[in-house]
Amino acid sequence: MAKARIMDQPADYKKLGIDPKQVQTWEDGRRDNNAPGTSEVWYFDAILDDGSKAVFYFHPKSPYKLQEDGDHPDIGILITAPDGKTYGQQIIDYPAEDSHFGTEKCDVQVGPHSVVGDFKDYEIHIDPVAQVAADLHFHALVKPFRQGNKGIITMGDHDEYHYTDLSVVKNEVTGTLTYDGATHKVTGSGYHDHQWVNISPIVAWHHWLWGHLYTENYTVLIYDFVAAEQFDFTPVPFFGVMDNKTGEVVFQTDGHFTRQTELEQQPTIKKAFPKKSSYTFTNEDGSSVKFTTEWKQELEVRNMYWGASEQQRAAYDQMGIQPGYMRYFADGTLSFEKDGTSVNESGTMIYEYNYGGKEDPRAHV
Known part of the structure; x- marks a missing residue:
């Protein structure tokens, strides 16, 4: 691959x-x-x-x-x-x-x-x-x-x-x-x-979750890319935590992480999207951050496959994809250890889930 x-x-x-x-x-x-x-x-x-x-x-x-x-x-x-x-x-x-x-x-x-x-x-x-x-x-x-x-x-x-x-x-x-x-x-x-x-994103990626969380003391960016089948469904995560007081990055993933999701069927796009996504990022130096997001409001629904013309759907079928896009308003939580003290903070966030590929158990949805 x-x-x-x-x-x-x-x-x-x-x-x-x-x-x-x-x-x-x-x-x-x-x-x-x-x-x-x-x-x-x-x-x-x-x-x-x-x-x-x-x-x-x-x-x-x-x-x-x-x-x-x-x-x-x-x-x-x-x-x-x-x-x-x-x-x-x-x-x-x-x-x-x-x-x-x-x-x-x-x-x-x-x-x-x-x-x-x-x-x-x-x-x-x-x-x-x-x-x-x-x-x-x-x-x-x-x-x-x-x-x-x-x-x-x-x-x-x-x-x-x-x-x-x-x-x-x-x-x-x-x-x-x-x-x-x-x-x-x-x-x-x-x-x-x-x-x-x-x-093209629909060629490069099976799906991604992208968003940012603001808490009282920290800012979080997540971009959970999962590559398309031709790139072996490779996960390529972006994840960083910034200190609101200094603006500096205090944690950045080195690519080692786990993900757990709770799925819910989206009736218009006809695929199961994560209702809740929980991540643990643990770097080789031993530093670790947990991040969770759970949406509570759909802000945007792009029914790109089922809402397309028959001709366009046929083109998508030939490519082996079923593109659909969601944007959410969500709750987010952040937890990690800093200087021997537990940090646990939460806030609201906007995130998107761009789901171009077909449902596939290999794709880490």
């Missing part, structure tokens, strides 16, 4: 021009080209003090046009009001000539919408569209996080594919959201990541 691994060796750092000890501002600029098969996204979400939630993303190339040449920009904005109603639209397309993606920092414009930032502060502007709008300021409370000091996964016998994640996991959020005919002043906590890939 072909391999999947994190690029965390000295030769990897040299090849990519990355300083393993310091994240540089240009790393949040555009990283890939616009050739067929490439994809890039700048993603932001927020859990707000009034009970609302918001998700924003900016693509140079729409996920529905990955195999086309050139840029095909879009944005997505989804707002969940305190009463649970959702507003916005997942994909809103704009001409490439009306868009810009800078290379020296996060400097993104898609039509009249934009985000600019430098790992410390970000300004998000969503012009009125799909009956929503936003003007938010994200101020980083922790340092950027790269798993294995890299955040880049390579796949294939000769590292021909790459899949990435670079995160600013906790930010203070202030500003306004407009939905349901009114503008709301909001405060809360938010997350940002930047990803760039040259392989």
